[in-house]
Amino acid sequence: MNAFYNKEGVGDTLLISLQDVSREQAGFEKHGDVVKIYNKETKETTGFNIFNASSYLTIAEKGPVALSETFVQDVNEILNRSGIEEKLTVDLSPKFVVGYIESKEKHPNADKLSICQVNTGDETVQIVCGAPNVDQGQKVVVAKVGAVMPSGLVIKDAELRGVASSGMICSAKELDLPDAPKEKGILVLEGEYEAGEPFQF
Incomplete structure (x- = not known):
């Protein structure tokens, strides 16, 4: 929802x-x-x-x-x-979390895409990412499936050039953070962050 x-x-x-x-x-x-x-x-x-x-x-x-x-x-x-008998239920687990990139490999069908295995605390998900600065060993912000971006975009399971992708590794601009850099690239977190902890922005 x-x-x-x-x-x-x-x-x-x-x-x-x-x-x-x-x-x-x-x-x-x-x-x-x-x-x-x-x-x-x-x-x-x-x-x-x-x-x-x-x-x-x-x-x-x-x-x-x-x-x-x-x-x-x-x-x-x-x-x-209003006379509607249906009841809404909602998954209140955090949708923006810290992820740890465990591995990165080149996409077989696209030069500018990478296939990343990302630990989000309770699971490891595969995310296809097009950012030039993405790399193994980084702590990043992951928008999980079901997240709503500040732009209104809803994150869904997808397939990018034939490879499954569950979630999105976010840039500062996509998160609508103040002073987001103009250059393309994901937000790499510095400091004491744990995979799976909610990211507040």
């Missing part, structure tokens, strides 16, 4: 995405201020748009909304009051 709110850019609408659906496949049901979006083929719910969101919730963020148990309870209450 991902939530996005930008009153200036989008209007007073909270966008909740549960899974992807193409415009052709999407169906809509209106329940007062809530629009339920579903896949017409599978009938699965893929998201909700909550209009006049500020009359129901106080949302401080501009962009991706930090998920919490309280936020999910509040949204479930709004859905319930």
Whole structure:
């Protein structure tokens, strides 16, 4: 589950995405201020748009909304009051964590891509990375599958030139950090960081 709110850019609408659906496949049901979006083929719910969101919730963020148990309870209450019986559940494990690059090898089908095995604390994931400065032995910031980048991009399992990739090794610019360097390259962490610890930004 991902939530996005930008009153200036989008209007007073909270966008909740549960899974992807193409415009052709999407169906809509209106329940007062809530629009339920579903896949017409599978009938699965893929998201909700909550209009006049500020009359129901106080949302401080501009962009991706930090998920919490309280936020999910509040949204479930709004859905319930609108006559929708579904309940949302959420994975609250951190989605931006410190990763340790255990190995790096050249991508067989792309000169500028590297295949990295990255320890994220509870598991080692394979991430295909195009940064010129990525290397074995670095501590980096990993956006895990399910993370929402500051740009609104949702990180998903992917395949890059035939090689599976689960997550993204981030640059300072992608994390929207102040004073991010102009040059291309991932953010390499210096100092006492442990693989798997949440990265706050």
